[in-house]
Amino acid sequence: MPAGYDRHGVIVNTPRIRIFSLCLLLASGLMAQAPRQAEPPKPEPVKPADVTPLKPGDETKTPVGVDPTTFQIGAEDILYIQVWRQPDFSRQAIVRPDGRITMPLIGDVQATGLTPDELTKSLTKALAEYLNTPQVIVSVLSVNSKKYYITGEVNRPGSAPLVVPTHVLEALSSAGGFRDFANTKKIFILRKGQRIRFNYNEVIKGKKMEQNILLENGDHIIVP
Secondary structure, eight states: OOOBOOTTBBBOHHHOHHHHHHHHHHHHHHHHOOOOOOOOOOOOOOOTTTOOOOOOOOOOOOOOOTTTTTTOOOOOOEEEEEEEEETTOOOOOOOOOEEEEEEETTTEEEEOOOOOOHHHHHHHHTTTTSSOOEEEEEEEOOOOOOEEEEESSSSHHHHEEOOOBHHHHHHHTTTTOOOOOTTTTEEEEETEEEEEEEOOOHHHOOOOOGGGOOTTTTTTEEEE
């Protein structure tokens, strides 16, 4: 009969077997106490704010304060197209004289006459044929299509972008005030060949406020 068995073939609890069993118990305890390997941290999802940054040299440019629901994009305006998590599509675009911009894959897209929100919807629909649920934001970096002019006896004559609805009085204030010999009673606005009178002295006293009109693209304020 082999060592460790009795005459009936049953295992006998010999010292050798007891030592072997004790080793097994110790090994099992050490394995149970061993720390589990930590799972690698899951990457956090990219938020919509983590869009592709402006290209080198554009970091100082920020969107101008246009109303994305009402401002109409025009030729020579500078836009920034942000497509979330798609660096090949996020880019700065200048609206060409034909009123279009060019985007990868989808080609030329009409921009003039649309608001930033409308252009966003147009680009989203076009890109959806190539990308899975694209998220697009259109910002206006510079308004070059709409401007007004101030000349004459003001401290800062020149042109200014017509970014938001602007009245004559606001435009005059932004020009840095009048020079010493300005005739503030006989200011006028040239609009498509028409002369529109503006008496600054009356308006600041709250009289004849209908003179304080909203400026249109191309208006020329002249301060004699």
